[in-house]
Amino acid sequence: MAGEAGNEALAFHPMDQFKVEPLFDVALDYFAVSNVTQWMGVTVLCIIVLFVLGTGKRAVVPGRLQSVAELAYSFVYKMVEDVSGHDGVKYFPYVFTLFIFIVFSNFIGLIPGAFTTTSHIAVTAVLAMMVFLFVTILGFIKNGFHFLGLFWVSSAPLPLRPILALIELISYFVRPVSHSIRLAGNMMAGHAVIKVFAGFAPLVLMSWIGVAVTPLSILAITAMYGLEILVCFIQAYVFTILTCVYLKDALHPGH
């Protein structure tokens, strides 16, 4: 670890919050119950509570919970219909599941002391890889070998097409990488910045410079937190809408 050298100045390291630790006294391996498992469980529990309680009564005049559930449902439904077209609506449940899971884990990660599961590349890579495999297999099932027309840009001049095909092929396989890193990187960067400012906050206890620095850093934490609320939602939205775009490519691969 190259980054361990100059950390004595900070009371805690900004990346400490992303440490995966087993909850019980066992070694950390693939099946150990860790804080990631715990907070994923909290996420799933919150989703279940919202949608079971929210849709349980099915009132004509919706209450507060039901309004939220209906709002989320119609928001994602409209997104799938707009971006993927009418054929894409069949795969709406999957897209909705993705959106709700990501948005809940992002927001639960904002609670002080909570763990952001989506800040780990292991979590987002699984989500992105699932989307990638799903879209590729669906494309081949729906279109057969016409799916490869996605890479053969028929509107370009003929000598250019092999080069474009290569570029398209590379960009197709980079999709799961950028898809997962975008979400994890945004979550990690935002939380790390908050923690960096938080590291300056207790300076008032140590030296007189803190009188100026501490209020500034607390102000900065508050501002960053507001930005993070926005980013949490936008990143879930972006993840979902890119899934819809990939779905559209799989259903209608013509260039």
Added chain:
Amino acid sequence: MTGDIVQMGAYIGAGLACMGMGGSAIGVGNVAGNFLAGALRNPSAAAGQTATLFIGIAFAEALGIFSFLVALLLMFAV
């Protein structure tokens, strides 16, 4: 001594990688600014294009995130 030089190189590289974020910032600003310019000329068509706006921002931003990732790898993994 050699270890120190390697570590110095890693830190300098991490700093240099952060310049990529500036490029990504220019890209995102360009996308949003052009969207606003277009939206003010034809406000009625703007609402339907917000999805395109976010897709454009996401693509421009992804490359900045890549450079952030390179910086993180140099700091913690090399």
